[in-house]
Amino acid sequence: MAIRKKKITEKIKKLISKVRKKKPLMLIDNPVPEKVAQPYVRPFLAGVMKEPSGQREKELPEGYGDTKIILLVRDPWWLYAYWEITEEKKNGIKHKIGLPWGEIKKYLRVYDVTNINFNGTNAHSFFDIEINDFANNWYIDVGKPDHAWIVDLNAKDEHGKFYLIARSNCVMTPRDTMSWMTDEEWMIDEDEFRRMYALGSGLRGTSPAGIKKLRKMQMQFGSGYLMSPVKKPGHKPSPR
Amino acid sequence: MEKGYLCIVLHGHLPYVRHPEHEEFLEEAWFFEAVTETYIPLINVFQNLIRDGVDFRITVSLSPTLLAMFEDPLLQNRCEKHINSLLELSNKEIERTAQQPEFNRLAHMYRSRFENARWVFVDRYGKNLVNAFRELRDSGKVELITCAATHGYLPLMEVCRESVRAQIQVATQYYQKLFSKKPKGIWLPECGWNPGDDVYLKEAGLKYFFLDAHGVLHAAPRPKYGVFAPVYTKGGVAVFGRDLESSRQVWSSVEGYPGDYCYREFYRDVGYDLDYDYIRPYIHKDGIRVNTGIKYYRITGNTNHKEPYDPDRARDKAAEHAGNFIFNRERQVEY
Numbered sequence A: 001m002a003i004r005k006k007k008i009t010e011k012i013k014k015l016i017s018k019v020r021k022k023k024p025l026m027l028i029d030n031p032v033p034e035k036v037a038q039p040y041v042r043p044f045l046a047g048v049m050k051e052p053s054g055q056r057e058k059e060l061p062e063g064y065g066d067t068k069i070i071l072l073v074r075d076p077w078w079l080y081a082y083w084e085i086t087e088e089k090k091n092g093i094k095h096k097i098g099l100p101w102g103e104i105k106k107y108l109r110v111y112d113v114t115n116i117n118f119n120g121t122n123a124h125s126f127f128d129i130e131i132n133d134f135a136n137n138w139y140i141d142v143g144k145p146d147h148a149w150i151v152d153l154n155a156k157d158e159h160g161k162f163y164l165i166a167r168s169n170c171v172m173t174p175r176d177t178m179s180w181m182t183d184e185e186w187m188i189d190e191d192e193f194r195r196m197y198a199l200g201s202g203l204r205g206t207s208p209a210g211i212k213k214l215r216k217m218q219m220q221f222g223s224g225y226l227m228s229p230v231k232k233p234g235h236k237p238s239p240r
Numbered sequence B: 001m002e003k004g005y006l007c008i009v010l011h012g013h014l015p016y017v018r019h020p021e022h023e024e025f026l027e028e029a030w031f032f033e034a035v036t037e038t039y040i041p042l043i044n045v046f047q048n049l050i051r052d053g054v055d056f057r058i059t060v061s062l063s064p065t066l067l068a069m070f071e072d073p074l075l076q077n078r079c080e081k082h083i084n085s086l087l088e089l090s091n092k093e094i095e096r097t098a099q100q101p102e103f104n105r106l107a108h109m110y111r112s113r114f115e116n117a118r119w120v121f122v123d124r125y126g127k128n129l130v131n132a133f134r135e136l137r138d139s140g141k142v143e144l145i146t147c148a149a150t151h152g153y154l155p156l157m158e159v160c161r162e163s164v165r166a167q168i169q170v171a172t173q174y175y176q177k178l179f180s181k182k183p184k185g186i187w188l189p190e191c192g193w194n195p196g197d198d199v200y201l202k203e204a205g206l207k208y209f210f211l212d213a214h215g216v217l218h219a220a221p222r223p224k225y226g227v228f229a230p231v232y233t234k235g236g237v238a239v240f241g242r243d244l245e246s247s248r249q250v251w252s253s254v255e256g257y258p259g260d261y262c263y264r265e266f267y268r269d270v271g272y273d274l275d276y277d278y279i280r281p282y283i284h285k286d287g288i289r290v291n292t293g294i295k296y297y298r299i300t301g302n303t304n305h306k307e308p309y310d311p312d313r314a315r316d317k318a319a320e321h322a323g324n325f326i327f328n329r330e331r332q333v334e335y
Helices: A002-022 A087-097 A190-200 A210-221 B028-051 B064-071 B073-096 B101-124 B129-138 B161-179 B198-203 B213-217 B244-251 B276-282 B311-334
Strands: A068-073 A078-084 A105-112 A125-131 A135-141 A148-156 A162-167 A237-239 B009-012 B058-062 B142-147 B185-187 B208-211 B238-241
Touching (some): A068 A148, A068 A162, A105 A162, B009 B028, B028 B101, B058 B064, B058 B185, B064 B129, B073 B101, B129 B142, B142 B161, B208 B213, B213 B238
Parallel strands (some): B009 B058, B058 B142, B142 B185, B185 B208
Antiparallel strands (some): A068 A078, A078 A135
């Protein structure tokens, strides 16, 4: 799995560097003096749109005065979480643990809650990711398509006890391949479906091995555009 | 019995850019460029097919943001000004290239294009291309569908279902306001959806939408005919899957048709190529060089060496590509 992802990342990087070489991704912030060729942005290749004159009329607020964590699906293997913790909540946690906020360790606990009505303790499995104070969002490598997930944002005291700061919504990673569920009243021959699958995904005549290629293609082509460039796999914080 | 049908869907969208507080705004040029380079040529092709009595069917999705820009008087007037300025530039180009026949014929080509653009935009449709699409829809040949209100990516709104509903409701209501009927179909932004969003589609009276190939192929239960037949969602809305092979051919600049060496090189534009003082009135008013739309070169190859564009060769190539496209689809049907 790790090797495959690495390969895909390499491929995406290559693609991006190709795109950069050929098609500048961003407008230059300030008007450059005459005769310097300004990179032109085609609307949908542009990851970021910037005002040419530099000033923004309305900035998005840093926070909304709400302690919460939101979970989103990035693709069949990755999730993305972002969160906000109010000062009030921080003070409460500080009080309970008896340490300054900066010295309290914080963790994301990622629960596999597939087919479970989650009550906080009945997950199939979970894993923890230590996060830092500079991050307010995180890409999470769960590696399992077709599973349901919930993430808790926790603080930990010196004895290892967890204090819940916020619990996320539940999301489902989509399937990365054909479903095993077939309709009993709608018989489908396995080989016939594989042939159809290859044909529909532009892999005519290739074997199931071609599905690997399809995954790569999905990453590249998706709905026609490059997906947003992301950092290397691994739990890297994304600072503000 | 027919063995198969080909459904061609063109998705039209631009982000909403409108800045009355600036006399000129760089990104508004996306709209002007789209009008002269995409929508007017498209309208011309459809109108010519109708004129020639060709019985065609095509589906076009126009995003509400794009339609709102078509409708907006400020952008309409700015677009007219833009076309006028291109006309003026092409006239100067005809003079400038008088001694260079291979460029001069291109300058003439551009002038006649801009003259036509002006006629279509101003005279025929009163600066409002919504009129053009309404006319095409009424012809029965072009099925117009909608898209989410602001082209919002629905999967990211899963935690805020009201926003998903609003995107769909605003889109269909706006469509109804412009075209006096409800849309039958919708192109979801980036083909993204969450199971459950179909409830809102159904509520808005939408009968079908589109997903990428994997959206249909990975469905449960397995769809018997792969992407080659629509399936119904639980909510009772039909989904058509995109055929990756078809879209790759027309989209990919590497494997597909657009990268052919005969076609125009987008990145060689007189806005960058010509003498600064000469081109100054036709670029951004702050003196920033921009694309004007007058492009004299063809892709030629992978290097920076570019040969002049040859419209006849390009047209032959386009015909060849169209033939190849249809041939491949027929083979796909037979397969």
